[in-house]
Amino acid sequence: MSNAIYRLIYISNNCMEGSNAEMQNEIQCILEFARKANSAAGISGALMFNNGCFAQVLEGPQGPLEETFERIQCDMRHDSVVVLSYEEIADRGFDNWSMAYVGYNADSLREFENIKTESGFDTDAIPAERIFEILQEHLIDAENDKLAA
Template sequence: MEYRLIYCSRNRIEGSEQQIAVEIEKILLSSRRNNEQQNITGALLFNGLAFAQVLEGPRSAVEAIYATICEDSRNSHNVLLETGDITKRDFARWSMAYSGPDNDGKLYQHLKLTDCEKDASGVAKRVLDLLKSVVHAHV
């Protein structure tokens, strides 16, 4: 049985747009390398203010990666949106897919931490649906 975890957190990366982009690239390189080793797949959404991420794979590996993320100083206020067993991975082909600001430079305005705290399951569904639509559009 596979396991999925969805969370959101506040961005704590400071600096210019270019400095933030470099730090996001470091996160992606490390995530992709570590996830491949642990048989984890998923996707990361970043809007400049917050992160939302889906992690899929063996439960112990997903929970260990999430614990590491919670300790990472580049984010804070982690809110666990959803966890549970799944029958099929939604991001099976992606060690870590990524979606940032869209082509028009607009951010995903509807990713707000206050919503996460009020309606975690609703936000989890929106995050999952959004990431699936973005990622699958690029397959």
């Protein structure tokens, strides 16, 4: 069996409605489910949410990664899922994170403002590598959140 690890990066459009508190509640449900399922499947990664859209990095062996992504794609809480990159990697970028979360952060919010246009996503506005970097940069915040929780 191959030990190869792959990384998939996608963006999607948020379909959840309601107050901020309701949406944060829903995000917590997603994270809770994702962390359990991903740990069991050997998947690591990070999720970003800025009200308008999601960006997610998923890393793991090809079979479990594709199975997880199939389920995610069918989720009615988002649509317009666009895969920005899918490739074999030498090392995980989110080792130890079954699903890190980056939300609320002013810097990441600002960069993602330009990605959504009337005709869909402007995928040139933020390339996959930049999404990966943003999520990694803000892991510090996620770590602080985790410690404070």
